[in-house]
Amino acid sequence: MNEIFAMGGYGAYVWSSFAIFVFALLIDYVAPRLRYRKTIAHLQGRYRRQKNRQEKAP
């Protein structure tokens, strides 16, 4: 097990590279999801305001 972590003495380099890769793609997964939610919420607010305005109009 220790051998796997050591990677022939290059463990820090190898594992940090893989960690950066995974972490960066994790951000890439979360970012569009948050944006989609924000878009939906924004549109819902906009449509609700439109509806209210139409109902108030004589």
Place this chain on the structure above:
Amino acid sequence: MNTLTLWFHKFGSPPIFHRLAGLLMPWLYGLAVLGGLLAMYGGLFVAPADYQQSDAYRIIFVHVPCAWMSLFAYVFMAVNAFIALVWRIKISEVLAMASAPIGAIFTAITLATGSIWGKPMWGTWWTWDARLTSELVLLFLFLGVIGLYNAIEDRRQAARAAGFLALVGIVNVPIVHFSVSWWNTLHQGSTVRLLGPSRIDSSMLWPLLLMALAAHLWFFASVLARARSSTLELEAGKDWAREIAMKTGAGHE
């Protein structure tokens, strides 16, 4: 209209695109993660150590696929920008702008892991050689496209201006690709070649190619995820967008 144009108009229509993208995304993400994990296992545990670089060479399994993706993302962005500028197809605008952030991420990973690989092998984190510098320019081009797109209020005008920048920047793509053969650089030459035999053993090649495949799938999943938001925003005035927004509960997709 010929078949291709018809096809383009059908799948280029924002409501159909939005629905298809929503159906495709989970499969693309799922297969990308599956392939990526298998490739990581193969690269970290199955492939033997390199006779020169020992285990440090294993960085190749993330570095090289990401580097390929950085170029692929740029070409994808520029081709869509070209289609958007010439034929004014809305979906192409959206796809071009959606590929900029993911391209920037792959380029950043390439630079970071390359730097980490350079330290033990070359003895330096960074050097201003042709390959490294042109890849850094690629990152700045991606950031420039994102910045320009966000600086202009009107979304369609913004996409056209940023698309134009993306097109001009394509001259950098062959420079990145051929930099190792045009100039005498510290960076090693290509390991995997489309023409002629690859200079790598098959036990090391399959995790590399599998990771590259997974990265492509991830790229398309990520582009579609971003494009779905953009199509809704662009078509906010249309009935289909209203329907989807009102149907979607808070916190759901």
